[in-house]
Amino acid sequence: MKKIFGFSLIAMIGLLSACEKKLDLSPISLPTTDNFYTQPADFIQGVNAVYNALATYPDRQLNLSETRSDNLYAVSDGGVREWEGINSFHKTIAGNAYVTEAWSGNYTGIFKANLILEQLSGKGASVIADTSLRTRLEAEARYLRAFYYFDLVRWFGRVPVIDKTVSPGEALQIGRSAVNDVYSLIISDLQFAAAKLPEVYTVAADKGRATKYAAKGILALVYMTRSGSTYDINGPGLGLNEWNQALGLLNEIIGSSKYSFGASYANIFSYTNENNPEVIFDVQYNTGSTPVVGATFPWVLVPDAYFQALGKGTQGGLTIRPVSKNLLNSYEAADTRKGFSIQSGYVDNNGVTETRSFFKKYVDITKVPTTSRLDWPINFIVLRFTDVLLLKAECILKGASGTQADVDGIVNQVRNRAGLLPIANVSLARLMEERRKEFAAEGSRWHDLVRSGLVESVMTNWIPVEDVQKVMQPFQKNYLLYPIPQTELDVKPGLYEQNLGY
Template identity: 55%
Template structure:
């Protein structure tokens, strides 16, 4: 398998850490930025370091999107970090998942800013103007990627467009979401213009023009969705017509193919982007590197699967969550009996470990028990598909239903293609709620559910109706508009007292 090898040569300080002293933006490295950037390989390694900040992205989707949504009913015997995420606790500003999202995304932004700054200052060392332009475009794509992640989780965030000193960082307040969107859109428009459509050799897996188009389309769609009375990702901008041409350009490229076999999309033997034509953009992992699995291998496949399940398989390498994180009955029952996605996405067979039997269902989409790594639980050999071709098609259908150019027949054709692959019959007159319900089953355990709920415009009604249906223990609080985004991490509130105002409701 060809994989983009993420050499993390330059480590970056995490932006806005827990105290003023740690706001220093000097990279932690034997070579400082003043002496490091002296050859094309230096710039390539720095670019790879920006990609490396994607490492935890799929785990974050599990923790902050799937667990927050109606796909999961997470009531643990011992309170775990995911429980207050699942039950809409107002006291999660210090939660490790919330803190990780802010810190890691800003780490990636810092790395992107550093590379862009050094290309401006020392770009002559790259020697190739074409390579310099491409590396700039990749950095802008990734910077926008991390900002989009932040906006969807936190709403307002500070806009940082260059490496900053500790004193400067301490003066930069959170920007309104609309301004963050402007910043992202400019980055992505530049990236689309300057990124190639494909790569060869060791560069396969880097961001392409079509990855940037997919991200920009999602930016326009998130921005166009309901505002819910908060300064969150939805801005009621009604720009569905701007997203549609981007999605159509990806479709018309001919580079991507709708895989008629659902399970094959996620096969461990179908990982290279040159082979898996469903993958518009992957988070890439490299396995089998002795002593470095924490940096390069994947661990996201087991995040929503219980450790006791792996122990029942006689695997003792600590794969799996501390307790079961059950799939909700509502999601489980939403699958028709003929739907092949149910058995692939969800484990419904009981298992026994240490004399205790567990029958509650859990997600297993990314698991192949014949591929359990032999050395480390952090070294699974599968990539994460961040932008999937089926998603591109279904986002196009959504734009049409929202009023962008197109016909009902176009929407029906897309949805029925997905349904027929799943073993279901075709339907006509697909509505927006039906589209989102189909998305729920198609993309289960891929981390899109909470964002789909945001974009649906009906998040509060859906979540509260689900609570009444699934929450037998009444452990989940009613969802309010404030719950659509997360609190600013307490470490950031404390770093410069008075600089940030906490999001309402926390």
């Protein structure tokens, strides 16, 4: 991972930051932006700036999906922390930093995508003689714009659709769009990307860019998410029956022979085995650069005292976010994924034994940065081949073409790698439990529960048993969405209505 397409585009990123006004979705371009694009390399840098907005995506999934789910009982024991309101379903989290970042981070990426798309359709036609390059750059930008909007619609439901750069004044007239309208842009962008992106990149420096199969994989997940339960809220599920559309895309990925099922679970996440055949799309980081643009997600769920006990510097995880007893008890004795993903206690520098467990999945203690906690040298896998296989099984269980034997075969392939015996007649609930352990600490659990229709029953049953401190709010379906950030509501009162329940 010793790269990411020039995330060091300082001049461009600085310009974009300077352009942001009021609403995070509406930075306005300056005349100097047009002056920047004078050669093909400038357009490549412009697209690289769109990738840059992925930098906070991993942390967001750990803070908003993993922490919200039944995988963690993240009640703070060291003062009130931002994650406690997320974990405990507090109604007053509209000002929560994690919620605000989810909105602003994604809209920053969307603005950058809109900006480069306009430049490509304008000056790009005369500056970039290579039409295949111009088309590829457009496809990358549209893939990323769809990616950011998909993240937004899963967190907030209805959001403003902005498909061009707008002024602050114009943005103040744009309200939230219907979820189906948000999906229309997402699907259009991903279909274009799937048709125009290359299957692979032959130039080593382009490793990690979005491919045709990355677009097909995210599009399949979009169809599956749209097909999920509506819960009678304006959330990401529309109750559609698009499982076969998703299955077709997943089968294309499987049949491409571009990816394969890793023999070793731990090796998928090895610092020395990045871009392995399991990886379909990941967030890539460039370590050792100035400014620092490495990863921070490895320590998000790890308490600082653990690093200190091992003679390492404080990272930023602060106090412990314990893995829930429910998840710990769900692992079968022989499951090799448990020991790799979870640290079962430690002794701190004061000789005190911490008995609670926490996720350590991304921590290689030999790779702890020595100069900056913001510079971990590891990529974050967004979509991997095992996910595609298990999503296929989910589609079949939801009614897409296939048999129970197909489902059982997929699940048992995954279980075999984990050192477990085969099972039969896998149900949707059992499949979600298998996914829970396979993707623990990868940020998928909350999305899986919502998409599958199981979130109400799972969380309603989990909270009374797990919440020994009696601090969690009773679960209600309005909590499937996060609140619109208070900063956005305050810009122009009445422009956005708050999501129900907050």
